[in-house]
Amino acid sequence: MKKLIFGFLAPVAATSLLVVSAVAQQGDATRGKKMFVDYSCYACHGFSGQNGPGKRLVPMKMATVVFTAYVRSPGTNQMPSYSAKVLSDAQLADIWAYIKTLPDSPEAKDIPLVQQLKAEAGK
Numbered sequence: 164m165k166k167l168i169f170g171f172l173a174p175v176a177a178t179s180l181l182v183v184s185a186v187a188q189q190g191d192a193t194r195g196k197k198m199f200v201d202y203s204c205y206a207c208h209g210f211s212g213q214n215g216p217g218k219r220l221v222p223m224k225m226a227t228v229v230f231t232a233y234v235r236s237p238g239t240n241q242m243p244s245y246s247a248k249v250l251s252d253a254q255l256a257d258i259w260a261y262i263k264t265l266p267d268s269p270e271a272k273d274i275p276l277v278q279q280l281k282a283e284a285g286k
């Protein structure tokens with residue numbers, strides 16, 4: 164009977180562990196938001212992630228690993244590199260998760276004022 168119970172419970176436990184670690188890797192956007200400010204990302208990428216002297220980060224199309232690799236060594240002297248001592252992989256996953264929540268700007272066709280001005284200009 165013991166064997167039977169273990170045989171049933173072990174896979175259940177293993178599965179829930181997998182679920183928990185998958186969730187942990189997704190990053191926490193709330194923590195990421197604070198770090199986006201504390202580590203000056205906003206200074207070059209804007210609070211919206213899409214203005215300032217740095218590149219647009221929204222919509223974020225990089226996978227977390229690619230994002231992390233980039234921030235570790237941007238390969239440009241315009242952005243400082245953030246080593247694992249400064250920001251861990253987990254912290255960067257949080258920042259990534261936060262950037263993912265930032266809304267993209269609407270297309271010109273979806274902005275009523277742009278449509279109105281175009282109509283007035285006869286275009």
Ligand code: HEC
Pocket residue numbers: 199202203204205206207208216217218219220230233234237239241242243245258
């Ligand atoms: C001093 C200014 C500065 C700071 C601070 C900064 N960046 Fe950047 N970042 C840049 C610039 C400039 C680029 C574009 C470099 C290029 O393409 O030559 C860039 C590019 C990026 C890219 C690549 C975007 C793409 O699509 O190629 C990512 C991702 C990024 N930054 C994330 C971050 C994060 C996260 C932080 C904070 C931890 C941060 N940056 C802080 C200036 C900055």
